[in-house]
Amino acid sequence: MLASSALAPQPQQIRTVNACLLLLLAGVIIVSLLMGSASLSVSEVVQGLRAEQAGTVSHDVMWHLRLPRILLAAIVGMHFAIAGLILQSVIRNPLADPGVIGVSSGASLAVVAFLLLHDLLANTLLSSEPTPTRLEWLPLAALLGGLATAALVLGLSWGSGASPTKLALNGVAIGAILHAAVMWVVVVWGAGRVETSLIWLAGSLYGRDFSHLGVLLPWSIAGVIGLLMLLGPLSLLRFNDDISRALGLNLQLWRLCAIALAVVFAASATAITGPIGFVGLVTPHLARLLTGSDIRYLTFTSLLCGALLLLIADLLGRTLLSPSELPAGALTTLVGIPVFLLLLYRQARGTH
Amino acid sequence: MLSADRLRLGYGNHVVVKDISVSIEYGTMNCIIGPNGCGKSTLLRGLSGLLAPLQGAITLDDKPLNAWPARQRAQRLAVLLQNPIAPDGISVEQLVQHGRYPHQGIFQRPRAEDHEAVEWALAITGMHRYRRRPFHALSGGERQRGWIALALAQQADVLLVDEPTTFLDIGRQLEIMDLLRQLNRDHGTTVVMVLHDINQASRYADRLLAMQSGALIADGAPVEVIHPELLMQLFDLETERVMRDEDGRAYPYCMPVRAQRTPHHHASTPRPVAPG
Numbered sequence: 001m002l003a004s005s006a007l008a009p010q011p012q013q014i015r016t017v018n019a020c021l022l023l024l025l026a027g028v029i030i031v032s033l034l035m036g037s038a039s040l041s042v043s044e045v046v047q048g049l050r051a052e053q054a055g056t057v058s059h060d061v062m063w064h065l066r067l068p069r070i071l072l073a074a075i076v077g078m079h080f081a082i083a084g085l086i087l088q089s090v091i092r093n094p095l096a097d098p099g100v101i102g103v104s105s106g107a108s109l110a111v112v113a114f115l116l117l118h119d120l121l122a123n124t125l126l127s128s129e130p131t132p133t134r135l136e137w138l139p140l141a142a143l144l145g146g147l148a149t150a151a152l153v154l155g156l157s158w159g160s161g162a163s164p165t166k167l168a169l170n171g172v173a174i175g176a177i178l179h180a181a182v183m184w185v186v187v188v189w190g191a192g193r194v195e196t197s198l199i200w201l202a203g204s205l206y207g208r209d210f211s212h213l214g215v216l217l218p219w220s221i222a223g224v225i226g227l228l229m230l231l232g233p234l235s236l237l238r239f240n241d242d243i244s245r246a247l248g249l250n251l252q253l254w255r256l257c258a259i260a261l262a263v264v265f266a267a268s269a270t271a272i273t274g275p276i277g278f279v280g281l282v283t284p285h286l287a288r289l290l291t292g293s294d295i296r297y298l299t300f301t302s303l304l305c306g307a308l309l310l311l312i313a314d315l316l317g318r319t320l321l322s323p324s325e326l327p328a329g330a331l332t333t334l335v336g337i338p339v340f341l342l343l344l345y346r347q348a349r350g351t352h
Numbered sequence: 353m354l355s356a357d358r359l360r361l362g363y364g365n366h367v368v369v370k371d372i373s374v375s376i377e378y379g380t381m382n383c384i385i386g387p388n389g390c391g392k393s394t395l396l397r398g399l400s401g402l403l404a405p406l407q408g409a410i411t412l413d414d415k416p417l418n419a420w421p422a423r424q425r426a427q428r429l430a431v432l433l434q435n436p437i438a439p440d441g442i443s444v445e446q447l448v449q450h451g452r453y454p455h456q457g458i459f460q461r462p463r464a465e466d467h468e469a470v471e472w473a474l475a476i477t478g479m480h481r482y483r484r485r486p487f488h489a490l491s492g493g494e495r496q497r498g499w500i501a502l503a504l505a506q507q508a509d510v511l512l513v514d515e516p517t518t519f520l521d522i523g524r525q526l527e528i529m530d531l532l533r534q535l536n537r538d539h540g541t542t543v544v545m546v547l548h549d550i551n552q553a554s555r556y557a558d559r560l561l562a563m564q565s566g567a568l569i570a571d572g573a574p575v576e577v578i579h580p581e582l583l584m585q586l587f588d589l590e591t592e593r594v595m596r597d598e599d600g601r602a603y604p605y606c607m608p609v610r611a612q613r614t615p616h617h618h619a620s621t622p623r624p625v626a627p628g
Contacts, residue, residue: 008443238439248426
């Protein structure tokens with residue numbers, strides 16, 4: 001294993017790594033702006049980005065399709081990455097991830113149920129006019145679903161000290177049940193929404209615009225403020241309980257806060273893009289390989305890696321089979337499953 | 353002064369430590385000894401504030417330990433229990449930096465005094481050479497010194513340690529014991545430790561607390577406490593006691609002769625009657 005033989009990276013090296021990641025991020029964003037199903041030349045892209053070009057096709061493509069989509073991919077990637085980092089730290093389990101512990105499925109079920117209930121009420125009780133879905137309520141619904149699922153999975157696993165394998169098994173099982181419930185709800189009551197619901201459930205950035213970004217951003221900002229307050233305790237939560245309590249940490253309080261914050265990050269992102277699997281699982285491991293285990297560096301690098309991963313997945317998803325689209329969530333799962341299996345294998349051998 | 357008054361400790365209905373009263377004086381080396389399952393680790397856990405008393409009280413400077421805010425308590429008491437777990441991929445220096453948590457506020461970046469405390473802890477344990485090494489790649493003795501460095505970075509005046517030498521070879525054991533003694537002599541650190549090795553306890557401690565079945569059965573300087581009769585009572589072990597001398601300090605040393613099988617001495621741990 002790389003980390004066991006090498007020395008921990010020094011701040012100077014870490015800064016270099018992060019600078020490279022930032023450059024890479026900028027590069028991927030530029031490529032993402034240039035590429036898409038509408039073929040635009042470089043000059044059209046540059047023109048389209050300028051405000052005075054309003055009304056032209058290239059302006060529309062840039063400001064209503066690519067730009068919000070790219071920003072959203074970056075931010076959602078960060079959300080899932082941080083959710084994964086927090087969960088892996090708190091549960092002391094390298095397999096933890098919002099998808100693996102079932103939070104994403106719980107959030108999905110809540111969102112789908114909310115949308116359908118909203119449709120039902122709007123159509124039958126309130127008026128015959130179609131009312132637009134209140135987008136800003138979605139993260140709240142997702143949050144409730146996510147928190148309830150997290151409580152259920154952790155409650156089922158906590159008795160055994162939340163052993164990694166048991167937690168992963170319970171999470172995957174509960175997640176699968178909830179996912180089946182989502183499908184059932186969508187197919188039985190979905191009516192005209194079945195197709196869009198299924199695309200959303202695969203985890204996709206298709207058709208997202210600045211209104212989605214506007215709904216997500218307050219949660220991102222609140223989450224980051226919470227994260228900054230949580231960094232010290234979070235770092236300690238990675239030790240066993242005796243150590244963190246001996247160092248004066250209020251374990252129950254901070255553990256709850258940390259899990260709640262992870263659910264906030266994961267659920268709010270799920271509400272906008274659907275569950276995008278395995279970004280939260282893979283990113284913290286990648287970041288740790290790059291910059292070591294100091295929680296501040298680990299957090300910052302995880303943010304960058306999460307944004308990068310989802311941007312790349314989305315870029316590939318919308319260019320590989322253009323003009324058709326693969327949902328980004330399908331691609332992250334494709335990369336994530338082998339990593340998940342590798343981690344499970346290493347843990348089974350006790351060499352983590 | 354760290355004091356226990358008629359302290360009763362346990363888990364649920366299971367009482368492990370039965371009404372022990374003891375006061376630990378500042379600046380002393382104290383060692384809790386006793387057979388497996390006698391409650392010595394539980395007593396240490398109670399004294400460190402990590403296990404709430406079922407009955408009785410623990411006080412630090414005449415204030416109940418559980419009335420101390422957790423961080424302030426951690427500025428006074430550093431605790432190292434058995435089987436600590438470190439985060440994956442952490443370096444020695446990063447591990448030791450966590451000892452500053454009780455001294456730091458939320459949002460606060462490490463100050464000069466935090467760096468100094470970490471450097472001091474790394475230097476005194478000899479771990480400064482390994483600061484950038486991944487903690488998991490170290491040997492058992494190095495890891496144990498790393499954990500002690502973490503506790504020292506807290507700059508607490510009382511250090512509670514549970515079996516600091518378990519799983520170490522004899523050379524590394526003495527290294528750890530010498531380190532603890534150096535802390536006590538040079539920096540006035542009060543040390544309360546649980547040890548399995550009676551002779552190490554006798555050699556390094558000012559005061560021994562001998563426990564059996566959750567009760568304190570002997571308390572005093574090694575020369576008063578360590579006797580073949582006590583060791584027979586505690587460990588069913590026949591011993592020969594000789595006096596040894598180190599730097600003008602005389603301490604008893606017991607050579608094990610043979611183990612006696614007398615089941616009734618283990619009231620706390622019933623064992624099946626062995627055939628023959």
